[in-house]
Amino acid sequence: MIKIRVLIVDDSPFSQRLIKDALKESKYEVCGCAGTGSDGIRQYRELQPDLVTMDLTLPDMDGLECCRELLTIDPAGKIVVVSAMKDEAIINRGTAIGVKAFFQKPVKSEALLLGFEQIISQQGNEAGQQHFLEYFIAAFTKNIKDMTGMDVLSVDHSKIQTVVSHGLGVIIGITGSQQGRIMLDVSMDVAQEFTKKLLGTDVVADEDIFNSISEFTNIIAGHSISEINNVLKAKEFEIRLTPPSIIIGESIAIINPKMTSNTVTAKTAIGPLHMNVGFVGGK
Numbered sequence: 001m002i003k004i005r006v007l008i009v010d011d012s013p014f015s016q017r018l019i020k021d022a023l024k025e026s027k028y029e030v031c032g033c034a035g036t037g038s039d040g041i042r043q044y045r046e047l048q049p050d051l052v053t054m055d056l057t058l059p060d061m062d063g064l065e066c067c068r069e070l071l072t073i074d075p076a077g078k079i080v081v082v083s084a085m086k087d088e089a090i091i092n093r094g095t096a097i098g099v100k101a102f103f104q105k106p107v108k109s110e111a112l113l114l115g116f117e118q119i120i121s122q123q124g125n126e127a128g129q130q131h132f133l134e135y136f137i138a139a140f141t142k143n144i145k146d147m148t149g150m151d152v153l154s155v156d157h158s159k160i161q162t163v164v165s166h167g168l169g170v171i172i173g174i175t176g177s178q179q180g181r182i183m184l185d186v187s188m189d190v191a192q193e194f195t196k197k198l199l200g201t202d203v204v205a206d207e208d209i210f211n212s213i214s215e216f217t218n219i220i221a222g223h224s225i226s227e228i229n230n231v232l233k234a235k236e237f238e239i240r241l242t243p244p245s246i247i248i249g250e251s252i253a254i255i256n257p258k259m260t261s262n263t264v265t266a267k268t269a270i271g272p273l274h275m276n277v278g279f280v281g282g283k
Contacts, residue, residue, distance in 0.1 A: 003029040004120060007049035009040035009066065010082070011059055015105065019053055019082065022109035028116060035059070037066035044070050044077075051116060054099075056083040056090065064093055071098045078119050082107055095175060118177075132228055133157070133262050136182065136277045139223040141266060147216065148197035150268045157264040163276050165252040167191065168209070170217040173242035174225070180259065180279035182224070184217040187250075190271040197270070214244045220275070256280065 006028050008016050016033045023030060032047050034040035037058045044052065052070060056063035067079050079099050081090070086104040094102060101115045141152045167188040174180040186194065188209075195204045195212040204212075218241075225239050247254075261278025 003027060004051065004116070005029060005031040005047065005049045006051045006053065006116075007031060007040065007043055007047060008033045008053050009037065009058070009063070010053065010055035011035045011057070012055070015055065015082070018106065019112070022107070022112050026113060028113075037061035037063070037069070040066055041069050041073070044073060048074075050078065051119065052077065052079045053082045054079055056081060056085050064090070064097060064099070067094065067099055068097050080115060080119065082112070095179070101177065132178070132224075132279075133264075133277055135224040135227045136220065136275065137264055139220045139227075140264060140273075140275050143216065143220055143223070144266060144268065144273065147219075148194065150197060150270070153267045153269070155264060155266050157262050159260055160263050160276075161255070161257075161260055163254040163261065163263065165247060165249060165254070166274065167248070167250050168213060169247040169252075169254075170214050171245045171247065171254075172217060172221045174221075174239055174279070175242060176239040178239050178279055180261075180277070182217065182221045183254070183276040184213065184220070185274040185276060186213065187271065190273065193270040194273070210246055214246060218244055 004027055006023060008019050008030055010016050020030050031049050032043045034043050037060050054063050054067055058066060063081065063083065070079060071077050080101040080103060081094055081099055082103045082105060084105045086102050091102050100119045103112060103115060137155065137157070141155060144150060144152055163183060163185070166185050168191045169183055169185040171181055171183045174182065191209050191213055192204060195209045196202060198212045198216065199208060221241050225241055229238050256278070259278040259280050261276050264275045264277070266273045266275070
């Protein structure tokens with residue numbers, strides 16, 4: 001069996017030993033240990049490991065800065081933080097850099113192995129993210145029916161790189177072990193009629209429309225991500241959502257060169273509703 005090679009960057013011989021012991025009799029092998037960030041960078045270049053465990057407190061540099069250096073060398077690198085420190089600020093900084101997961105010392109071998117397995121399995125990430133899309137489609141169509149009583153007449157979806165708005169768009173960011181966005185996009189006429197259905201009234205103000213479409217998008221996103229987190233199971237791989245943002249205007253192009261997204265169009269009696277879901281890179 002070909003072993004998956006792991007580089008440990010940690011200035012504590014005790015922690016290095018614990019990680020080595022956790023990986024014994026598994027498909028992972030420790031190919032190197034570095035006690036400083038600079039040595040970790042040197043060994044990363046030489047050894048080209050499949051995975052890196054990174055302590056945050058190194059004698060010569062901040063562990064997250066070391067992560068940044070490694071990911072500059074290899075943007076597809078897979079790094080997990082194993083440190084006594086684990087708080088929201090660290091997770092946010094690390095996630096923005098490209099760290100795959102965060103473990104707090106002392107980490108149990110089962111948790112570490114599960115985390116590694118999740119990361120390695122995400123090498124085929126596009127297929128996994130395509131599977132995630134199914135949860136968004138299910139939440140999208142179900143909530144149209146449940147919240148308005150309207151049937152979804154048909155559902156189409158296609159991959160695109162540039163999203164062009166139809167009039168009113170609500171964007172919610174996806175953060176955590178996966179990064180991306182969900183966007184609900186409708187014409188102003190459809191938004192108005194849809195809001196009437198949501199509120200059960202014949203007259204709606206602009207504020208009603210913005211608030212209703214925003215919350216509808218939030219519900220779709222929340223239902224979808226909850227189901228995905230139930231599949232991922234491990235807390236280190238949870239996905240979270242940012243608050244909604246609203247864009248108003250037709251033919252506004254939204255482009256992210258790193259993102260190929262899927263647009264799902266649900267056709268209803270009042271017109272089409274468009275949901276765009278995209279993920280960035282291999283997170």
